[in-house]
Amino acid sequence: MLYRDCIEKLLQLKDVIVTNIECQANEMHVWMRMEQRLHRCPQCGCITSKVHDYRTQIVRDVSICGYKTVLHLRKRRHVCPNCRKRFDEQIEFLPRYSQFTNRVNMQIFRQLKECRSIKSIATDNNMSPPTAAKLVNEIDYRMKRLPEVLAIDEFRGNAEGEKFQCILADPKNRRVVDILPTRKHEMIRHHLLGFNNRKDVRFVVMDMTGGYRKLMHELFPQAKIIVDKYHYVRQITYAIERIRIEEQKRLSDRWRRYFKKSKYLLLKDSDKLTTEDRIQLENLFRISPALEKAYALKQQFEYVKSSANREEAAKRLSKWIMDVQRSGLKEMIKVSLTYQNWSKEILNSFEYPYTNGYIEGCNNRIKVLKRVSFGMPRFARFRRRIMHIMLD
Numbered sequence: 001m002l003y004r005d006c007i008e009k010l011l012q013l014k015d016v017i018v019t020n021i022e023c024q025a026n027e028m029h030v031w032m033r034m035e036q037r038l039h040r041c042p043q044c045g046c047i048t049s050k051v052h053d054y055r056t057q058i059v060r061d062v063s064i065c066g067y068k069t070v071l072h073l074r075k076r077r078h079v080c081p082n083c084r085k086r087f088d089e090q091i092e093f094l095p096r097y098s099q100f101t102n103r104v105n106m107q108i109f110r111q112l113k114e115c116r117s118i119k120s121i122a123t124d125n126n127m128s129p130p131t132a133a134k135l136v137n138e139i140d141y142r143m144k145r146l147p148e149v150l151a152i153d154e155f156r157g158n159a160e161g162e163k164f165q166c167i168l169a170d171p172k173n174r175r176v177v178d179i180l181p182t183r184k185h186e187m188i189r190h191h192l193l194g195f196n197n198r199k200d201v202r203f204v205v206m207d208m209t210g211g212y213r214k215l216m217h218e219l220f221p222q223a224k225i226i227v228d229k230y231h232y233v234r235q236i237t238y239a240i241e242r243i244r245i246e247e248q249k250r251l252s253d254r255w256r257r258y259f260k261k262s263k264y265l266l267l268k269d270s271d272k273l274t275t276e277d278r279i280q281l282e283n284l285f286r287i288s289p290a291l292e293k294a295y296a297l298k299q300q301f302e303y304v305k306s307s308a309n310r311e312e313a314a315k316r317l318s319k320w321i322m323d324v325q326r327s328g329l330k331e332m333i334k335v336s337l338t339y340q341n342w343s344k345e346i347l348n349s350f351e352y353p354y355t356n357g358y359i360e361g362c363n364n365r366i367k368v369l370k371r372v373s374f375g376m377p378r379f380a381r382f383r384r385r386i387m388h389i390m391l392d
């Protein structure tokens with residue numbers, strides 16, 4: 001009795017009687033049957049334990065001690081003494097018509113949350129990749145209602161003949177709303193018009209590149225649009241980098257190397273610069289006044305960024321834009337024109353705390369998943385998978 005209890009505990013399967021266990025190569029075979037119980041006839045409701053015959057079913061289970069586990073389950077077929085209906089005994093750990101125990105499926109759902117290929121998960125579970133892929137089809141977290149804060153972004157997925165796909169998220173509650181197969185405005189419009197609570201969207205967070213602003217105004221006229229803070233700050237970083245590259249072109253080899261090395265100094269937070277860093281920057285500025293000017297403007301933007309509220313930010317931003325436009329630096333002027341064009345949305349980021357940080361996180365996972373799965377040949381499956389992975 002004790003022995004039987006131990007095996008049951010070891011297997012963590014309830015009400016089984018194990019009759020034999022054999023290890024063959026890397027597989028552990030377990031022969032078993034269920035304890036006899038009373039069953040209800042599905043046709044007339046009569047309670048019976050009368051057995052008609054037995055059939056052995058091969059069932060795959062989760063690995064035990066590193067062995068792939070194969071259960072040889074001797075299943076009873078009952079016969080109803082009242083209406084003669086024949087029916088299989090019900091087994092709690094085995095879904096109907098399945099060759100895998102419930103916990104294999106549970107394990108696969110857990111593993112599908114990792115950025116791994118379906119093939120590797122299937123192999124882990126002694127399952128064929130198409131069978132494991134079918135489980136992904138059971139996942140669907142499509143949201144029925146739009147969130148109060150809606151973030152929109154695009155990513156390069158190369159799916160279904162489209163380079164870019166569109167991702168919609170709820171950054172406040174950290175959920176993916178949906179992933180669309182294209183970033184075409186027609187498709188986004190059509191998708192969003194499908195929600196009947198569009199008026200509940202109070203904020204839309206985006207970056208300045210997708211060209212979504214007009215569309216979002218049209219769909220959510222009451223919502224405030226916020227430009228993601230990291231995104232607009234990055235524009236200055238890119239501009240400085242372009243100026244540096246332009247400047248080093250006209251220098252001798254030795255200075256060019258020196259310039260290249262200083263790339264990170266220009267981008268480093270100024271309060272983290274060491275004395276040595278500062279000397280190096282001064283040398284740099286001596287031979288490139290343009291870079292010095294650009295750097296000063298970057299510092300000045302730090303001051304804009306540190307504004308305590310919208311009003312302060314508005315004053316500092318317009319002063320910054322004026323100073324940039326007087327600087328004569330083409331690359332920086334381009335940035336200032338963009339900021340001017342987006343000033344309302346930029347200033348909103350000083351008033352409300354929402355960013356695209358969550359969506360950036362999604363995009364990173366997408367990149368990893370795409371790499372391990374060799375692209376996304378089936379967009380529908382990829383979409384479900386990402387939504388599963390991103391669910392906390």
Ligand SMILES: [Zn+2]
Nearest residue numbers: 041044080083
């Ligand atoms: Zn019956």
